[in-house]
Amino acid sequence: xxxxxxxxxxxxxxxxxxxxxxxxxxxxxxxxxxxxxxxxxxxxxxxxxxxxxxxxxxxxxxxxxxxxxxxxxxxxxxxxxxxxxxxxxxxxxxxxxxxxxxxxxxxxxxxxxxxxxxxxxxxxxxxxxxxxxxxxxxxxxxxxxxxxxxxxxxxxxxxxxxxxxxxxxxxxxxxxxxxxxxxxxxxxxxxxxxxxxxxxxxxxxxxxxxxxxxxxxxxxxxxxxxxxxxxxxxxxxxxxxxxxxxxxx
Amino acid sequence: xxxxxxxxxxxxxxxxxxxxxxxxxxxxxxxxxxxxxxxxxxxxxxxxxxxxxxxxxxxxxxxxxxxxxxxxxxxxxxxxxxxxxxxxxxxxxxxxxxxxxxxxxxxxxxxxxxxxxxxxxxxxxxxxxxxxxxxxxxxxxxxxxxxxxxxxxxxxxxxxxxxxxxxxxxxxxxxxxxxxxxxxxxxxxxxxxxxxxxxxxxxxxxxxxxxxxxxxxxxxxxxxxxxxxxxxxxxxxxxxxxxxxxxxxxxxxxxxxxxxxxxxxxxxxxxxxxxxxxxxxxxxxxxxxxxxxxxxxxxxxxxxxxxxxxxxxxxxxxx
Ligand SMILES: Cc1cc2nc3c(=O)[nH]c(=O)nc-3n(C[C@H](O)[C@H](O)[C@H](O)COP(=O)(O)OP(=O)(O)OC[C@H]3O[C@@H](n4cnc5c(N)ncnc54)[C@H](O)[C@@H]3O)c2cc1C
Ligand SMILES: Nc1ncnc2c1ncn2[C@@H]1O[C@H](COP(=O)(O)O)[C@@H](O)[C@H]1O
Numbered sequence: 001x002x003x004x005x006x007x008x009x010x011x012x013x014x015x016x017x018x019x020x021x022x023x024x025x026x027x028x029x030x031x032x033x034x035x036x037x038x039x040x041x042x043x044x045x046x047x048x049x050x051x052x053x054x055x056x057x058x059x060x061x062x063x064x065x066x067x068x069x070x071x072x073x074x075x076x077x078x079x080x081x082x083x084x085x086x087x088x089x090x091x092x093x094x095x096x097x098x099x100x101x102x103x104x105x106x107x108x109x110x111x112x113x114x115x116x117x118x119x120x121x122x123x124x125x126x127x128x129x130x131x132x133x134x135x136x137x138x139x140x141x142x143x144x145x146x147x148x149x150x151x152x153x154x155x156x157x158x159x160x161x162x163x164x165x166x167x168x169x170x171x172x173x174x175x176x177x178x179x180x181x182x183x184x185x186x187x188x189x190x191x192x193x194x195x196x197x198x199x200x201x202x203x204x205x206x207x208x209x210x211x212x213x214x215x216x217x218x219x220x221x222x223x224x225x226x227x228x229x230x231x232x233x234x235x236x237x238x239x240x241x242x243x244x245x246x247x248x249x
Numbered sequence: 250x251x252x253x254x255x256x257x258x259x260x261x262x263x264x265x266x267x268x269x270x271x272x273x274x275x276x277x278x279x280x281x282x283x284x285x286x287x288x289x290x291x292x293x294x295x296x297x298x299x300x301x302x303x304x305x306x307x308x309x310x311x312x313x314x315x316x317x318x319x320x321x322x323x324x325x326x327x328x329x330x331x332x333x334x335x336x337x338x339x340x341x342x343x344x345x346x347x348x349x350x351x352x353x354x355x356x357x358x359x360x361x362x363x364x365x366x367x368x369x370x371x372x373x374x375x376x377x378x379x380x381x382x383x384x385x386x387x388x389x390x391x392x393x394x395x396x397x398x399x400x401x402x403x404x405x406x407x408x409x410x411x412x413x414x415x416x417x418x419x420x421x422x423x424x425x426x427x428x429x430x431x432x433x434x435x436x437x438x439x440x441x442x443x444x445x446x447x448x449x450x451x452x453x454x455x456x457x458x459x460x461x462x463x464x465x466x467x468x469x470x471x472x473x474x475x476x477x478x479x480x481x482x483x484x485x486x487x488x489x490x491x492x493x494x495x496x497x498x499x500x501x502x503x504x505x506x507x508x509x510x511x512x513x514x515x516x517x518x519x520x521x522x523x524x525x526x527x528x529x530x531x532x533x534x535x536x537x538x539x540x541x542x543x544x545x546x547x548x549x550x551x552x553x554x555x556x557x558x559x560x561x562x563x564x565x566x567x568x
Contacts, residue, residue, distance in 0.1 A: 011387070016522060019391040026391060094359065095368045118504060123386050124371060125355050129329070130363035138330050138434035141356045144497065154438065158497045159352045160451070160506065161265055165438040166328075172435075178487065178504060179497060214368035218381070218394045223529065229550040231541075235563040238535065238553055246533045246550065248455070248512040249479075249568070 001111035001148075001170075002057045003046045006101055006131075007039035007075055009068045010121045023219035026121075035071040038116025041176040044183040045146055046114055047079040054148045057081050059108055063100055065089055069199060076194035077186035083197070088204035094122075096211035098130035103207050105135050110171065112153065117142050117175040128175035138168040142177040256379075257290040258283070258345035261336070262307050262316075263353050264297055264327070266442055269306035271413075271452045272349035277310055278411035279376065279404075280347065287344075287379040290314045293421070294339070296332060296428060298325035304423050310414060313421040321428035326437040329357045335429030337364035340401055350405040350507075351451075362403045369403035370395060374410035388503040388526040408451050409509035409530055443498050447473075450499065453482030455512045458501055458528070459494070460486035462517020462538065462557055466494040471561050472516065478568045484508065484528075486518040502527035517557045520545025537561070 011017055011026075012034040020027050035043075049055040060075040061084040062068040072083040086100055105113060113135075118125040132139035140146075140155030144163070147154045152167045158177045168174075186194075204211075232238050242249045258280060263270040280291055291312060295304040296319040304318040323331055340346035340361065348354035350372045362369040374392070375383035380402065383392045450456060457476045463469055469483070476483045485495035487502060501508055503526035513531035517538060518524060525548050528534070536549035539556050546552040553560060 013523065017387050017390050026387065093368050095363060095366070098363055120503065121387055123384075123388065123503065126359035126362070126369070126371060129356065129359035132330075133333060133360040133363035139356070139360065140435075142352060152436075157352075159440075160498060162441045162443045162496075162498055164440045167436040167438055169434050177497075179491065214397065214399055215370065216396045216398075218396055220386070220391045220393055221383070223385070223389055223392055226529070226534070226548060226550070229534070229546070229552055231546070231552045231554065233553075235553065235555070235560050235567060238551055239564065239567045241551055242512070242533070242535070246512070248533050 001055055002059065002108065003049065003055045003112045003114060004105065004108055004110035005039070005042050005046050005058060005060045005075070005080065005114045006127070007043065007060055007062050007071055008036040008116070008119045009033055009062065009064055009071045010036045010119055013037055013120055019220040019222050023221060025220060033067070033070070035074055036116050036119050038118055038120070038176055038178070040183040041178065041180050042114040042116055043075050043078055043080065044181045045176060048181065049148065050079065055112075059084065059110065061086065061101070061104055063088065063092065063097055063204070072199055073194050074186065076197040076199070077191040078184065079190070081197065083199040085199060085201045086204050086207070087201055092211060093213055093215060094124045094126035095130055095214065097127050098134055099209050099211065100204065100207060101127070101131045102134040103209065105131070112171065113137070113173045115173070115175045117177050128173050132173035135171070135173065138172045140166055140168050140172060140174045143174050144177050144179045146174060146180065255290070256287050256344045257292065258347060259292050259294055259340050259343040261346070261348045262293050262295045262303060263349055263351060264300060264303050269303045271449065272351055272408050273307065273310070274413040274416070275408035275411045276347055276349050276406050277414040279373065279406040281414060282376045282411065283345070283379065286376070292317055292343075295319070296324045297327060298322060300324070305419065306416070308419045308421045308423055309416040310421070311417045316421050316423045317426050318423050319426045319428040323428050323431035327353070328432070328435055328437070329360045330432040330434040331429050332357060333360040333364055334432075336361045340403070341365065343401060345402045345404060347404045347406060350407045354405045358403060358405050365401065365403070367399050367401060367403050368397070369405065370397055371405040372407050373404050374407045385526070388522045389529055390522065407507055409507045443496065447476060448480065448482045450482040450484055450501070450506050450508055453508070453510055455479045455481035455514070456484050456508050456510045456528070456531070457481045457514045457516065458484035458486065458518060459489055459516050460518025461488040461492060463489060463494055469494055475561055475565050478565055486524050489518070515545050515549070516561060518545060519543050520548055
């Protein structure tokens, strides 16, 4: 089976970011960029399915500027077979990303589409669910376990109240949660080999979609700062403060 | 500015093992906030199997026009493939369609939205007008203020940001409707429920959270003992969950649960931004950590540099 994996380039989770003082955007010039951690987990899941000989081909796709090719090359180095770069300089909303991925699903006809559950910059947690809707596929979101069984894929999902297992009819969309796997690191020889793997660049405009933004972002604001706290010297003092000052006990 | 010509909202009532989920009271708190800007007719929707009792509870929410009840086989397990097309059609008749920003709402709302060709506003933490909302991005490092001019506004609401409404006497009419046709794209296999011996994280007045510093799953007993003294819920950092010290539903943070209790006690966790994203709106924060440079102290009202294996038993004894 063929697997399509959608990956996003984001500011590295280790970088502390803040909004620009005029609120027009985030202060991220020169910030270290990485593959969205949830997408790394999605790529790893695809590779494991290929190692189990369940998957035959892994196609990775990223939508964005020229720079996303860096993350596509990383995915190729990890074990993806081929990459698609949908090139655009405009930031797109999850609905627009889902529409683009929908076209690629129609073209590539994968049996399984893997996405991260959430991108750690926009924190939307929407694209996979939207893509499943547009394709008319079942969805297994927040997956912590994936198992292919015949024409179904069994997905265990992390919910607020525990774990749920669903059997999805293929083709299906799955979004990955943190505990699905521990992504591997690429090896030097594989990084070299990845340079030879096919990476196709498709201008977004060629897809002929209307992707006008639906939301208008008015400003990015810094969250309220907490007042500087106090350091205490003993547990007794802590209990006293909580009772007398904070009045929470 | 308040506008009034027939502005309406549909709120999807969430159910949990107890039936009527407490999140619904928070979502209605957000609806009350929206009512500062617009006169709203509010309908509640209960869909599921054997959920008449949930509709009965929902009818006790004040200020509701009617409770729509779609009770039937197809609603069992609330599969998004079955619910979404039906909800997309139903919510087209409303100005707002709202759910809680829980794993239930997050799973369902974007699927409904895509079928309606609408970009939803998710994780709403502030309502500025009938069409302007704030939502956190970058693990809460910024709040994006967004405006939507779409015909139906699809919103998911962060429970931690809104006050509960109080249930009254039963008043709203319960109107039965035909449940959605089953789509049979996916099958429910099983659900491992968590035992609810303690208050639920999302609605607890006090939360005690532990991190990797606890060193082992058994040591979480220490936190449970402290929590029992305080009537608190227990949370965990991702590192503690990944290490198997605590189940996944206890994770607090950017990609776990978001809490805003009166008192949050962080024990043996460092305070990574991803963790702060889940608790930064708590009223009073206490940090106990043996490393004086741990970033959690920056986010705490009261800090104690101590070995948790000394400090926590002492704290339990003093309460
Ligand atoms: C995509 C992504 C999403 C994430 N989502 C989340 C999330 O939702 N929630 C979350 O929590 N994290 C999340 N993380 C992980 C986060 O970045 C941190 O790695 C994690 O929060 C660290 O957990 P910790 O504080 O328990 O562990 P550590 O950072 O290892 O801290 C342990 C602390 O315990 C202290 N300690 C050790 N022994 C003792 C003792 N005996 N007494 C007192 N103190 C002691 C140490 O001084 C240290 O400060 C995410 C990361 C990524 C990349
Ligand atoms: N620009 C993009 N290119 C490729 N995949 C994306 C892009 N944006 C989002 N995705 C995918 O959608 C997932 C969820 O993102 P989001 O809905 O933005 O939180 C990500 O983890 C990716 O798998």
